[in-house]
Amino acid sequence: MSIDEGGPVNVQHYTYRVTWSQADGEYVATVAEFPSLSWLDEDQADALRGLVQLVGDVVVDMESSGETVPEPLADRRYSGHFNVRVPESLHRELAVAAAEQGVSLNRLVSDRLAHA
Incomplete structure (x- = not known):
């Protein structure tokens, strides 16, 4: 839930970054609001898609558990x-x-x- 509006969080608003990981030989997608989450993929776009899906799953799980979902930095x-x-x-x-x-x-x- 969004803290200010009480509605669902739009996971597209989170702060994503995709960079090349020389150590992994793949692209790594990260999200600032969930520093423990990342997604590796050989394809840059697939790394981002994988992480956005993962974040969506985590947000749904957090909401169903009554946990506080981080507000997207872009929405603050x-x-x-x-x-x-x-x-x-x-x-x-x-x-x-x-x-x-x-x-x-x-x-x-x-x-x-x-x-x-």
Whole structure:
């Protein structure tokens, strides 16, 4: 369920990424909102399709179990500031990077500023 609207989550709105994995010799699809999920396939499009289906199955299972389903990053509202004003698009990009790394936005920005 979407936290704000009470309706079903659209799994197409999650933040997917498909990259080549040299170690696996296949494409790997990942999703920022579910960092423990991935899908490997020889075909780039099939890797994405496989992961979207898997995420859909996980969301259905979570909803039926009464678990809180992560809200898609794309559907969240961003204020555009966190003590420093930045464009909303940069805020979203940083939020996605933090989610993919499993750290807080504050931690990601602090680390990036420390190493700039």
